[in-house]
Amino acid sequence: MDNKENLQNKRIGIIGAGPSGLAQIRAFEALKERGENIPEIVCFEKQSNWGGMWNYSWRTGVGKYGEPIHGSMYKYLWSNGPKECLEFSDYSFDDHFEKAISSYPPRPVLFDYIEGRIKKSNAREYIRFDTTVRWVSYDEDTRKFTIVLDDLKINKTYSEEFDYLVVASGHFSTPNMPYFKGIETFSGNVMHAHDFRGADQFKDRNILLIGSSYSAEDIGIQCYKHGAASVTLSYRSNPIGHDWPQGIKEVPLVTHFDGDTAFFKDGTSEDYDAVIMCTGYQHKFPFLPDELRLKTKNNLYPDNLYKGIFYNNLPQLIYLGMQDQYYTFNMFDTQAWLARDFMMERLELPSEGERRVDIDTWLDRNSKLQSSFDDVDFQTYYIKDLLSFTDYPHFNLDKIAAMFKEWLQDKEENILTYRDKTYQSVVTGTMAEAHHTDWMDELDDSKERYLYGAEEEELIPE
Amino acid sequence: MDNKENLQNKRIGIIGAGPSGLAQIRAFEALKERGENIPEIVCFEKQSNWGGMWNYSWRTGVGKYGEPIHGSMYKYLWSNGPKECLEFSDYSFDDHFEKAISSYPPRPVLFDYIEGRIKKSNAREYIRFDTTVRWVSYDEDTRKFTIVLDDLKINKTYSEEFDYLVVASGHFSTPNMPYFKGIETFSGNVMHAHDFRGADQFKDRNILLIGSSYSAEDIGIQCYKHGAASVTLSYRSNPIGHDWPQGIKEVPLVTHFDGDTAFFKDGTSEDYDAVIMCTGYQHKFPFLPDELRLKTKNNLYPDNLYKGIFYNNLPQLIYLGMQDQYYTFNMFDTQAWLARDFMMERLELPSEGERRVDIDTWLDRNSKLQSSFDDVDFQTYYIKDLLSFTDYPHFNLDKIAAMFKEWLQDKEENILTYRDKTYQSVVTGTMAEAHHTDWMDELDDSKERYLYGAEEEELIPE
Numbered sequence: 010m011d012n013k014e015n016l017q018n019k020r021i022g023i024i025g026a027g028p029s030g031l032a033q034i035r036a037f038e039a040l041k042e043r044g045e046n047i048p049e050i051v052c053f054e055k056q057s058n059w060g061g062m063w064n065y066s067w068r069t070g071v072g073k074y075g076e077p078i079h080g081s082m083y084k085y086l087w088s089n090g091p092k093e094c095l096e097f098s099d100y101s102f103d104d105h106f107e108k109a110i111s112s113y114p115p116r117p118v119l120f121d122y123i124e125g126r127i128k129k130s131n132a133r134e135y136i137r138f139d140t141t142v143r144w145v146s147y148d149e150d151t152r153k154f155t156i157v158l159d160d161l162k163i164n165k166t167y168s169e170e171f172d173y174l175v176v177a178s179g180h181f182s183t184p185n186m187p188y189f190k191g192i193e194t195f196s197g198n199v200m201h202a203h204d205f206r207g208a209d210q211f212k213d214r215n216i217l218l219i220g221s222s223y224s225a226e227d228i229g230i231q232c233y234k235h236g237a238a239s240v241t242l243s244y245r246s247n248p249i250g251h252d253w254p255q256g257i258k259e260v261p262l263v264t265h266f267d268g269d270t271a272f273f274k275d276g277t278s279e280d281y282d283a284v285i286m287c288t289g290y291q292h293k294f295p296f297l298p299d300e301l302r303l304k305t306k307n308n309l310y311p312d313n314l315y316k317g318i319f320y321n322n323l324p325q326l327i328y329l330g331m332q333d334q335y336y337t338f339n340m341f342d343t344q345a346w347l348a349r350d351f352m353m354e355r356l357e358l359p360s361e362g363e364r365r366v367d368i369d370t371w372l373d374r375n376s377k378l379q380s381s382f383d384d385v386d387f388q389t390y391y392i393k394d395l396l397s398f399t400d401y402p403h404f405n406l407d408k409i410a411a412m413f414k415e416w417l418q419d420k421e422e423n424i425l426t427y428r429d430k431t432y433q434s435v436v437t438g439t440m441a442e443a444h445h446t447d448w449m450d451e452l453d454d455s456k457e458r459y460l461y462g463a464e465e466e467e468l469i470p471e
Numbered sequence: 472m473d474n475k476e477n478l479q480n481k482r483i484g485i486i487g488a489g490p491s492g493l494a495q496i497r498a499f500e501a502l503k504e505r506g507e508n509i510p511e512i513v514c515f516e517k518q519s520n521w522g523g524m525w526n527y528s529w530r531t532g533v534g535k536y537g538e539p540i541h542g543s544m545y546k547y548l549w550s551n552g553p554k555e556c557l558e559f560s561d562y563s564f565d566d567h568f569e570k571a572i573s574s575y576p577p578r579p580v581l582f583d584y585i586e587g588r589i590k591k592s593n594a595r596e597y598i599r600f601d602t603t604v605r606w607v608s609y610d611e612d613t614r615k616f617t618i619v620l621d622d623l624k625i626n627k628t629y630s631e632e633f634d635y636l637v638v639a640s641g642h643f644s645t646p647n648m649p650y651f652k653g654i655e656t657f658s659g660n661v662m663h664a665h666d667f668r669g670a671d672q673f674k675d676r677n678i679l680l681i682g683s684s685y686s687a688e689d690i691g692i693q694c695y696k697h698g699a700a701s702v703t704l705s706y707r708s709n710p711i712g713h714d715w716p717q718g719i720k721e722v723p724l725v726t727h728f729d730g731d732t733a734f735f736k737d738g739t740s741e742d743y744d745a746v747i748m749c750t751g752y753q754h755k756f757p758f759l760p761d762e763l764r765l766k767t768k769n770n771l772y773p774d775n776l777y778k779g780i781f782y783n784n785l786p787q788l789i790y791l792g793m794q795d796q797y798y799t800f801n802m803f804d805t806q807a808w809l810a811r812d813f814m815m816e817r818l819e820l821p822s823e824g825e826r827r828v829d830i831d832t833w834l835d836r837n838s839k840l841q842s843s844f845d846d847v848d849f850q851t852y853y854i855k856d857l858l859s860f861t862d863y864p865h866f867n868l869d870k871i872a873a874m875f876k877e878w879l880q881d882k883e884e885n886i887l888t889y890r891d892k893t894y895q896s897v898v899t900g901t902m903a904e905a906h907h908t909d910w911m912d913e914l915d916d917s918k919e920r921y922l923y924g925a926e927e928e929e930l931i932p933e
Contacts, residue, residue, distance in 0.1 A: 067655035068648065070532045070539075070666055075645035075755045077532075077539055143757065144606040144619060157606060159757065166761040183537035186530065193529035196671030198660065204532055209658030210745075283672075293537045295605065295621065299628040 019048035021352060022156055022171035024296075026054035026136050027061015028338050029177035029329035031127050032345035036401075038130040039099070040353070048352065051169070053158060055079065055141040059127070061179055063120045069204040074161035076141055079182045081224075081290075084207030085235070085454045087115045089227055093432040093441065094412050095338040098404040100126040101436040106460070111444035113428035115454035123338070142296040145174065147323065154325075173352050176294065177329040180307065183293035186286050189219075191266035198283040202228055205285055208235035215239045215280065217271055219263060220287030221249050228285060230424055233257050234449060241281070243273060251424040292331065301326055307333045309387055310375040315364040316395060317371075318344050319351070324358055327351075335388050335413055339404065343392050346401040356398060385413040405435040425449050481510035483814055484618055484633035486758075488516035488598050489523015490800050491639035491791035493589050494807035498863075500592040501561070502815070510814065513631070515620060517541065517603040521589065523641055525582045531666040536623035538603055541644045543686075543752075546669030547697070547916045548578045551689055553878055555894040555903065556871050557800040560864040562588040563898040568922070573906035575890035577916035585800070604758040607636065609785065616787075635814050638756065639791040642769065645755035648748050651681075653728035660745040664690055667747055670697035677701045677742065679733055681725060682749030683711050690747060692886055695719050696911060703743070705735060713886040754793065763788055769795045771849055772837040777826040778857060779833075780806050781813070786820055789813075797850050797875055801866065805854050808861040818860060847875040867897040887911050 021037075023030045030052055037047045055076055058064050065082045072078050088095075091112040096102055102110060105125040110118070127133075137158075143166065144157040153170045160167070184201035192199060198210075202224040208231045216237055218225045221244035229240045233256055240257045242249065248259040261274035272278040292311075294302045301323065305311035311331050313321045320326040327348045330341050350356040358364060371391070378384050389410040396403060412432050419427035428448040431441035444451065445462050453462075483499075485492045492514055499509045517538055520526050527544040534540050550557075553574040558564055564572060567587040572580070589595075599620075605628065606619040615632045622629070646663035654661060660672075664686040670693045678699055680687045683706035691702045695718055702719045704711065710721040723736035734740045754773075756764045763785065767773035773793050775783045782788040789810045792803045812818040820826060833853070840846050851872040858865060874894050881889035890910040893903035906913065907924050915924075 067657075067661065069661075070663060071646055071648075073648065073650070075539075075753050075757075077537075141757075157760075159761075164761055164764070164766060184533055185537075186533075186535065188535070195529075196669065198672050199529065199531075199668075201532060206661075207658065210660050291537050295537075295603075298619075299621075299626055302626070304626060 016048050016353065017046050019172045019352070020170065021048050021050045021173045021175065022154065022169070023050065023052040023135075023175040023177055024142050025061060025177040025179060026052050026056075026059040026138075027177065027179055028063070028123060029179070029341040029345065030054070030061070030175070031059060031123065031132065032338070032341040033175050033177060033329060033348060034132045034135055035099075035127060035130065036342070036345040036349040038132060040349070042130075048172075050135045051171075052136045053140045053142055053156075054136055054138050055161070057138050059133075059136065059138075060120055060123060062181060063116060063123060065116060065120075067206060069200075069206065074139065076161065077182070078203075079179070081181050081203040081205075082116060083205050083228075083231075084209070085115070085231060085452070086227070087428055087448065087454065088113045088119060089223060089428075090335075090337075091412055091416055091430075091432040091441075092119070093434050094336065094409050094416070096404075096434060096436050097126055097338055097342060098402040098436050099342075100129075101434060101439075103434070103437045103439050109439050109442040110460070112430060112432045112441040113444070113448065115456075115459055117454065117456040118459050121456055145297050145301065147298075147301065147326075152325070173325045173327065175327045175329060175348060176297075176303075178294070180292045180331055181290045183291040184286070185289045185291050187288055189263050189266060191268075192284070194268050195266050195281075195284060196269055197281065200283075200285055202285055202287045203290070208232040208237065211283060212236040213238050214282035215241075216283045216285060217241045217243060217263075217279075217281040218285045218287050219243045220289070221245065221247065221259075222287065222289065224289075225249070225287035226251075226424070228287060229257055234425075235452070241279065243271075251421060254425060303328050303331055305331070308375065309333050309378070309384060310371045310391070312368065312372060315358065315368055316344075316347060316398075317391060318348055319358065319364070321361060321364050321368065324351070324364075332388070332391075335385050336392055336409075339409075340388070340392055343395040343399065343401050346399040347395050350399055381417050382414055385410050385417075408435045478510050478815065479508050481634045481814070482632065483510050483512045483635045483637065484616065484631070485512065485514040485597075485637040485639055486604050487523060487639040487641060488514050488518075488521040488600075489639065489641055490525070490585060491641070491803040491807065492516070492523070492637070493521060493585065493594065494800070494803040495637050495639060495791060495810060496594045496597055497561075497589060497592065498804070498807040498811040500594060502811070504592075510634075512597045513633075514598045515602045515604055515618075516598055516600050517623070519600050521595075521598065521600075522582055522585060524643060525578060525585055527578060527582075529668060531662075531668065536601065538623065539645070540665075541641070543643050543665040543667075544578060545667050545690075545693075546671070547693060547914070548689070549890055549910065549916065550575045550577075550581060551685060551890075552797070553874055553892070553894040553903075554581070555896050556798065556874055556878070558866075558896060558898050559588060559800055559804060560866040560898050561804075562591075563896060563901075565896070565899045565901050571901050571904040572922070574892060574894045574903040575906070575910065577918075577921055579916065579918040580921050583918055607759050607763065609760075609763065609788075614787070635787045635789065637789045637791060637810060638759075638765075640756070642754045642793055643752045645753040646748070647751045647753050649750055651725050651728060653730075654746070656730050657728050657743075657746060658731055659743065662745075662747055664747060664749045665752070670694040670699065673745060674698040675700050676744035677703075678745045678747060679703045679705060679725075679741075679743040680747045680749050681705045682751070683707065683709065683721075684749065684751065686751075687711070687749035688713075688886070690749060691719055696887075697914070703741065705733075713883060716887060765790050765793055767793070770837065771795050771840070771846060772833045772853070774830065774834060777820065777830055778806075778809060778860075779853060780810055781820065781826070783823060783826050783830065786813070786826075794850070794853075797847050798854055798871075801871075802850070802854055805857040805861065805863050808863040809857050812861055843879050844876055847872050847879075870897045 139161045141159045146155050154174045184203040186201050211232045242259045245262050264272050269280045433440045601623045603621050608617050616636045646665040648663050673694045704721045707724050726734050731742045895902045
């Protein structure tokens with residue numbers, strides 16, 4: 010049996026058809042297009058459609074089949090980083106839209122772009138939608154994973170065996186929601202950012218957001234934009250520190266609640282109509298035995314993952330996209346390409362001990378990062394390292410790193426206007442167009458409005 | 472090896488420490504108190520405390536460990552049936568409170584009562600809290616269940632074997648949430664009754680409740696009581712039909728939404744601030760292979776359960792409390808006592824075929840029920856049947872059935888005052904006291920206020 014036949018008998022299971030899972034499929038499809046034989050691939054997606062976090066649902070809590078809702082996506086979400094920093098190097102924005110667009114598109118536009126690439130292949134055939142993974146076990150003797158699956162549509166369970174398991178289920182789906190004394194006496198809505206579906210219901214309300222990361226920043230300015238009476242951000246260690254407009258302010262951490270009044274560490278207190286906890290997410294893999302679970306907080310280099318993806322104790326178990334993220338789609342791609350080459354038996358991994366040394370080197374570097382700029386450089390360097398092993402189309406990472414730094418400065422300069430800036434593609438050299446409407450004035454996030462906005466309104470008769 | 476030794480080697484797994492799971496533990500403890508040997512019992516509870524649905528949490532969505540929230544309990548929930556209809560026959564309200572109380576206590580008082588009985592034993596020692604069941608498999612050869620468990624506190628999985636499995640995980644935890652066209656354009660809060668935590672946030676708001684069962688009725692009047700501007704109940708087939716006060720009304724089913732406007736089957740439409748879907752729950756057992764799953768809608772006699780509890784294809788698998796419920800705690804008790812006697816090998820079941828015939832007889836009777844009174848009689852008759860097999864202290868079921876019918880009439884007479892009525896205990900003969908405050912005027916549901924309310928306020932110096 011030659012190697013190619015052997016490969017064809019291998020089976021690869023992918024959990025999740027979001028950006029990471031789709032990148033993995035796309036990586037194999039790229040080989041197939043070149044006439045190469047690839048193993049059997051099955052991707053399990055618990056939602057009814059692909060796109061992962063970008064597949065917006067109005068639902069909160071659990072979905073129609075009673076499974077925890079995956080998405081944390083909300084209405085009117087616009088990219089919070091330049092699209093030029095996440096562009097696929099094998100499928101540019103120009104390829105997809107055939108015209109220049111702005112640097113900060115809204116969710117439907119980015120969803121369209123993700124889908125555009127994957128629709129060009131037969132990826133859909135690999136994916137079993139409405140299918141959730143209940144339990145995974147690994148047999149040391151056969152070296153195979155047994156996956157217990159649940160077909161939610163027909164309420165039917167079954168098992169299948171795989172040689173490789175790619176976990177691409179994301180890590181912004183399971184809320185981390187701390188308890189604050191007295192919160193149970195707060196009479197208004199108390200929710201996690203995961204369940205936030207849009208700012209409309211907070212019009213004219215005084216809202217308290219607990220947290221100081223992207224969710225707090227973005228939900229805060231969205232509520233401000235859509236008419237909240239006031240927005241208070243409560244931070245644990247350090248404020249975000251932007252030059253906030255009148256109507257948004259930062260205060261130290263909540264100590265406790267008494268009814269609708271929140272008390273803060275600086276001794277102040279205030280009444281609120283709603284509390285949104287922007288307190289982060291848990292890396293949660295309930296379907297894996299704990300010895301195979303990635304156990305980590307959100308950071309740039311989770312421990313126990315060689316090259317950020319291979320589970321060190323068992324590298325046939327691959328995790329994609331588990332890092333805290335400056336880079337997104339293009340990082341998932343480079344990871345998926347590397348994972349593919351390992352599964353194609355083109356890439357041999359060093360010994361477990363050597364892998365451990367490599368991981369430790371990265372962890373050491375990570376521990377020394379001191380600023381956001383350092384963080385950007387670290388992740389840039391990480392992706393460069395991955396790229397050096399694969400044939401994923403190279404792209405100018407130094408230019409992207411520079412864009413990230415400019416973006417950080419744009420936000421500091423003016424958090425309400427940074428999305429009006431434009432950047433240049435490193436893939437095509439195209440300069441982004443300014444959006445037809447300033448972001449603060451743009452209340453419609455539909456694809457139609459975004460792409461054809463101004464004209465269309467004039468063309469459609471009343 | 473005599474039978475008693477054999478029993479001691481058996482292991483019983485119970486999923487859930489709510490009223491049904493606790494009833495099962497209590498049933499075995501009752502034997503133990505009499506000096507009998509009982510098998511090893513392990514109860515798995517994913518929450519941090521017992522009480523199941525009665526264990527109120529301010530959380531919605533997922534809990535602190537990222538598991539779907541079990542409870543559908545809300546602030547200010549008062550029993551919606553007379554407590555005399557659910558009294559334990561081996562632990563009366565008099566035993567617990569040592570004085571007469573009203574017929575409709577609030578949640579904290581009922582929780583205290585449930586806990587009171589179970590605290591008298593060593594039940595807590597059998598329960599592993601913060602532990603969720605990930606997967607169950609059954610081995611035909613060894614006739615044992617293997618249960619994969621996840622200790623949420625320490626993020627650790629492990630497996631154990633059991634001879635019997637008692638599923639007492641309830642069926643009012645997984646929302647059934649249908650899609651209505653345009654709901655994604657509704658800008659206010661859209662939630663399922665499962666995530667409703669209290670009426671306060673709906674003060675002065677116009678709210679739409681979809682559904683016509685207990686959740687809709689009770690959340691509707693609670694919002695009315697706590698100051699909602701208006702409450703609209705939208706029914707699928709038939710209205711609840713009470714003589715609603717000004718401010719509550721019933722309309723036919725929603726056809727679609729357009730922004731904040733709901734359109735109804737009768738051609739009318741109206742704007743709302745929030746939508747609460749009181750659209751029921753799914754019987755959901757994600758931890759079981761589908762051939763062991765009870766697949767049923769909510770009804771008085773789910774198919775495939777002999778005597779309403781023994782899974783017909785595999786009677787070592789026992790489901791408690793899976794019926795739609797007039798009777799609650801006392802029905803769970805009679806079920807648990809019968810299950811216990813089977814597991815103690817004191818009760819032999821007929822053949823699978825004979826069991827099937829018995830089930831069919833009950834299903835046939837169930838299909839002929841025409842009114843709420845018929846339903847009450849059916850469930851009364853069912854419990855009588857169970858009681859005839861066990862030594863659970865008998866109680867006057869005919870009197871309880873009569874109380875249920877009176878209760879139905881009380882509600883029809885006046886939905887706002889039915890909770891001010893009083894009933895007589897069939898266990899002790901004690902007549903309930905009228906509550907010190909009319910239900911509509913009582914905005915405090917604490918145990919202290921309930922038990923000592925009026926006096927205490929005078930006693931405590933300012």
